[in-house]
Amino acid sequence: MPTPLSDILTNSKQLFDSFFESYTKELFQPQTRITDACLYSLKAGGKRIRPIFVLNSFFHPNDLPKILNTKEHHSVYLASLAVECIHTYSLIHDDLPAMDDDDTRRGMPTCHVQFDEATAILAGDTLNSLSFYLLSLYENTDSAAIRDSIQILHRGAGMNGMILGQMEDIEEEKNPSAKGKESKLTSIHEKKTGALIEASFLLGNRLRPDWIERETVISSYAKEIGLLFQITDDILDVEGNLAELGKTPGKDAKAGKLTYPSLYGMETAKKLRDESVTKAISLVSNVTSLNNEFFLGLPKYIAERKN
Template sequence: MNYMEEFHRSIEISRKAFDGYFLPKLQSLFSTFGDSRVSEACLYSLEAGGKRIRPSIAINSYAPYLHSVEELIKDKNYEDILLIGASLECLHTYSLIHDDLPSMDNDDLRRGKKTNHIQYDEATAILAGDALNSLGFYLLSLLKQDLRTVKDCFQILHDGVGLPGMISGQMEDLQEEGKAKRSLLAENTDPVDKLLSIHAKKTGALIVSSFLLGNRLRTDFEIRQETVKSYAKEIGLLFQITDDILDVEGESTVIGKTSGKDAKNGKLTYPSVFGLEKAKQLRDESKEKAINLGKQLGETASPFFLGFPEYIAKRKN
């Protein structure tokens, strides 16, 4: 079995373990909150599917050599790594709900279904996103770890989805589109630097958090941390370049969201800055760099770390 076959097996195992846990856990939680339109809207977006990439990253960062779901179930941190995955998926889904709002990207299709504000209404969608944001952090509070580990996990997650990461990236993206006023402190107008800044925060930061959260539950987390972080940053870059290319070349029915919107909205993207062919070259260079960084993990460089860059670069949705 080559490393790509082993990679796909690892993805399948982690997704199977996560899917068997996630929706029943969330449905049970929402049932304790009482019936409400907001709860219904939250579950609508959570149940819409998605690739569960971030939970899979966390699981495989923690357990790089998965051979079966049963093997993961026997692990002492089994429920905690799935709680981390659930937290990441809630926060990622919140970001999608808000990203699709009329004041943001104004999209009507997500994961192949009507976006939350189209299915419900804008006010409900805003509150559903708010609910999933707070729920993501609540799930981390359920970790059965020592205080230092839990504190570190909260910090890692905040760095990804809070003001240091995704929120600032979204703000910069909206400013570039002219949908929000520029900060008086913003001096850097170089489009390449701005492009890298936006996507390192808007897309890359939560991907980095996903890798670091899984790694944090390992006993050898400190030894691996810097290499995992460098690898994760490159994966975030690769993910965004590929996403930008798909917006140009992909079909809405395949990518699960409206294609061609980046150019229509005047977004700062890799194809708009470098051209499509150069963007593809940058994607391939990023893929190779990520693979080489994965190899630096030595004996813990699993087929997941080696296969993931290839998987992202070739994805169609």
């Protein structure tokens, strides 16, 4: 019988957290103020969405409960930790006063509030570099897989991916012109949110023996999931609350950020969200190895989430 999506997400998170707890005990040694700040942010109650994408692009969801020994698939767990490190670094830096200037993240004080700005910057730097180091530790795979994985993560998180999206987002706050807003919004979110999500899916897929035949569909699906994730985030920033979101709502409007509700209105934003759900599902429906409860159920789960 197919495994329900809720069980898949729970099993995936448990597998990742088990690896995370055991592996980071040695990884973040010796203990310093920097390692304390890194672990504070890494352990701050995240949903582990991107590591879950990595794991489920490698494993079939029905196999997840059987995978008790993470050493057998060490490389895919290293990849999942790498994307979580990159994602956490981006959150630390996003929250800084020079960026989004937020005091709360995941219902807790942000890293620069808990420690200080300099420590937060260095903790983010640490997690950024650490993610690429983790990919270099792949086991039982060839050098081409290591090379490809480093390039995948760089495309997602680097100067033409997540970082460029963040830069475009900041620049757009200072641009009052309405000209080209639709294409700019798409560009920002494809890079700022979507690029790392796509990298997460591709990293897990790259470690499979059949990775080449699945890569094009995985990439298209991941891009759609990234778009869906951001549209939903934009809606939640308007309609959500601090208790559910774990971060301050309404900041996008106050900062004058370009979002789907601000550009199209809430009704159209929700229509675009629903269309994205349908498109994502259609992309994997006819691919045997992807036609499972994870890939089919994920779009609706993202659209209906509250945080």
